[in-house]
Amino acid sequence: MTPGDTSGAPGVVVVTGVGRWLGAHVAARLAADERIERVIGVDPAPPNPELADLLSDVELIRLDLDSLGGLLLDLDVDTVVHLALVTAPDPQQGGRAGMKEQNVIGTMQLLAAAQRAPRLRKLVVRSSTAAYGVSFRDPAVFTEETEPREVPRGGFGRDILDIEGYVRGFRRRRPDVTATVLRFAPFIGYAADTTLTRYFSQPVVPTVFGRDPRLQFVHFDDALEVLHRSVAEDHPGTYNVAGPGVLSLSQAIRRAGRVAVPVLEPGLAGVAAIARSLGFGGYGLDQVDLFVHGRVVDTSRLEREYGFTPRSTAAAFDDFIRAHHGGVVVTRDQLAAAEQLVLESIRQVRSTVRERS
Amino acid sequence: MSSPEERRDARYDVPLGVPDPDAEPARRNGHRRVTAPAARPAAPPDEPDTSADEPGVPGPATPHQPAKKTVAKKTVAKKAVAKKTVAKKAVAQQATADEAPAGKAPAGDTPPGPSVADRPGDHWDRKVAQGLAFLRRRLAGDYEVDEFGFDPDLTDAVVHPLVRLLYRDWFRTEVSGIEHVPDEGAGLVVGNHSGTVAIDALILSTALHDRHPAHRYLRLLGADLVFRMPVVSEIARKTGGTVACNPDAERLLGNGELVGVFPEGFKGVGKLYADRYKLQRFGRGGFVSAALRTGTPIVPVAIVGGEEIYPMLADIKPLARLLKLPYFPVTPTFPWLGPLGMVPLPSKWLIEFCPPIPTAHLRDAADDPLVVFNLADQVRETIQQTLHKLLERRPDPFGP
Numbered sequence: 001m002t003p004g005d006t007s008g009a010p011g012v013v014v015v016t017g018v019g020r021w022l023g024a025h026v027a028a029r030l031a032a033d034e035r036i037e038r039v040i041g042v043d044p045a046p047p048n049p050e051l052a053d054l055l056s057d058v059e060l061i062r063l064d065l066d067s068l069g070g071l072l073l074d075l076d077v078d079t080v081v082h083l084a085l086v087t088a089p090d091p092q093q094g095g096r097a098g099m100k101e102q103n104v105i106g107t108m109q110l111l112a113a114a115q116r117a118p119r120l121r122k123l124v125v126r127s128s129t130a131a132y133g134v135s136f137r138d139p140a141v142f143t144e145e146t147e148p149r150e151v152p153r154g155g156f157g158r159d160i161l162d163i164e165g166y167v168r169g170f171r172r173r174r175p176d177v178t179a180t181v182l183r184f185a186p187f188i189g190y191a192a193d194t195t196l197t198r199y200f201s202q203p204v205v206p207t208v209f210g211r212d213p214r215l216q217f218v219h220f221d222d223a224l225e226v227l228h229r230s231v232a233e234d235h236p237g238t239y240n241v242a243g244p245g246v247l248s249l250s251q252a253i254r255r256a257g258r259v260a261v262p263v264l265e266p267g268l269a270g271v272a273a274i275a276r277s278l279g280f281g282g283y284g285l286d287q288v289d290l291f292v293h294g295r296v297v298d299t300s301r302l303e304r305e306y307g308f309t310p311r312s313t314a315a316a317f318d319d320f321i322r323a324h325h326g327g328v329v330v331t332r333d334q335l336a337a338a339e340q341l342v343l344e345s346i347r348q349v350r351s352t353v354r355e356r357s
Numbered sequence: 358m359s360s361p362e363e364r365r366d367a368r369y370d371v372p373l374g375v376p377d378p379d380a381e382p383a384r385r386n387g388h389r390r391v392t393a394p395a396a397r398p399a400a401p402p403d404e405p406d407t408s409a410d411e412p413g414v415p416g417p418a419t420p421h422q423p424a425k426k427t428v429a430k431k432t433v434a435k436k437a438v439a440k441k442t443v444a445k446k447a448v449a450q451q452a453t454a455d456e457a458p459a460g461k462a463p464a465g466d467t468p469p470g471p472s473v474a475d476r477p478g479d480h481w482d483r484k485v486a487q488g489l490a491f492l493r494r495r496l497a498g499d500y501e502v503d504e505f506g507f508d509p510d511l512t513d514a515v516v517h518p519l520v521r522l523l524y525r526d527w528f529r530t531e532v533s534g535i536e537h538v539p540d541e542g543a544g545l546v547v548g549n550h551s552g553t554v555a556i557d558a559l560i561l562s563t564a565l566h567d568r569h570p571a572h573r574y575l576r577l578l579g580a581d582l583v584f585r586m587p588v589v590s591e592i593a594r595k596t597g598g599t600v601a602c603n604p605d606a607e608r609l610l611g612n613g614e615l616v617g618v619f620p621e622g623f624k625g626v627g628k629l630y631a632d633r634y635k636l637q638r639f640g641r642g643g644f645v646s647a648a649l650r651t652g653t654p655i656v657p658v659a660i661v662g663g664e665e666i667y668p669m670l671a672d673i674k675p676l677a678r679l680l681k682l683p684y685f686p687v688t689p690t691f692p693w694l695g696p697l698g699m700v701p702l703p704s705k706w707l708i709e710f711c712p713p714i715p716t717a718h719l720r721d722a723a724d725d726p727l728v729v730f731n732l733a734d735q736v737r738e739t740i741q742q743t744l745h746k747l748l749e750r751r752p753d754p755f756g757p
Contacts, residue, residue, distance in 0.1 A: 246506070
């Protein structure tokens, strides 16, 4: 521990991946916190123009993760928040190879630099519930201790396993650093834009035939809150971050007023790959596996240690629906009206029959 | 309990001489009152809300008949909801929506109101309204699913009524010792597995839910093969099942649920007819350690009747290996009659719950293999002896 420093709010915080949505919001939020002296945003690319306003209070440095070591030393950084993860391959950023470079090699370089930073005392790493892998023998609910039974087929899942492995190594070598790993469920909310939110925004939604996976989401604002608390407070360890409760996929599609189209499972991965190469869909093995197996985690450790309960999965999904009501095919009111109509016509028929007899 | 007459009188108000229960369409939906219109004015005692609203309903029975028929058809098609479930499920937000079609006098604030007044006390009106409300709830996604994927709304409205036909009318199941199943808190129900196709699990959970005073749901633990198969896996999850593994079992027991397990697994389901009612090996006794760790009482249950539904004469092992199944059955009807071979033979079923075995005092011994094996043996012996006792009570497997 750094001498003279009380536990809690840190002095200088480095946030990686500020060019992206999550990183920019976290950096802005930390910069607004008076307890934190200085927030430095790091990203090799300049941030999106629409995020620029947000980052007005953040010192931006355009830097690759491999040259981070000098920065950490020069600026006496005591906290690193690693958010520079790519969840889906982007053809403009080198596809899957670029994604792996960013996720795995980037994390390796960051951890190597962090290991040599003597004043560092806190590390917060974004992970994902994809760390549990997928298997038919999986328990229904994953706790933080559950080991993956099979290595996931999807690229993102494999990257996450690698990243967590490196963080375990870092913890061994630097036991004095408070390392927090946050396994986030898929983000959702009024403003989130991810593969899954794009999926649910379509009017017609493909699903896997005979499978109705259990899904969990975490609201984007709650994810920000948890990240903020991880920086401002000390919470060593690994935590599942998800909205309590469960939605089944069919239920989520119905709540969103969309129409599900079941697709046969064999060959689905291939179809998804072809669709991706043709430039639409963008679903990989990560999504196919999620839609076959589903994924539910236990969040009691987060609630206990952080004293914070994210809004429920259903509430987070409702917030998303409200923002994306454009593509609704069937609305609740239409269903209620149809119900009334059928009841009414039954009554009519009955009364005529009664009169005639 | 022992005299057969007594049992019959208590459970069946149907002439006992009926050999084929399928020949009674009147009992289809489980409402015997329909067959006796004379009993109508006395008002259905299980529907207190109507009788309170509309006192003294005269309504001669005859003019109802034609109308009732048309509606009846629709209701059967829509799988009307059992009334107790709706009462339970009526969430505050749906209350207003459900009230209007529930066939009561339209309240002042409900917008249009039916143009034709309902005949008060009509049972089918309620059924149709409930069926439609159920459909709307399903289509709008207005129901709750727990973390294991259990969907009580669907289970009550669709699965239980279907299995009820099977267990009550087709298998004429008699249940005894239901008082040994705890009214609240966790319990581990351990049964013998049989029947080539494991419908005994479904029958056990529906029978327990129907006959138990607290109408408890049995959360079944299934082999991972069940969860590999599309469709089947979702039915299993939605009816409350989950993968048989210690984390899930302990989580369910820790939540105070009633968990059902068949430790024989496929060895029990896929045994030959010649080996009927011989309990197979109980595996590693994982169910015992789950019970010990949570201090849950174990309730052994013996199920007689499951072995005769698809008597397995032979097992074609090469074909099973080819299809990656644990066994490939040959029954007197199965491959020969094609899909007709899937109809289970109408054997007579007896289910007996045995007195619970407490485990709270052994909580520290969950990792002691000797304690675990001894307890597993005790459970196994109890089930085997109860099976013999029940078999003596049922000399004819296809008897009434």
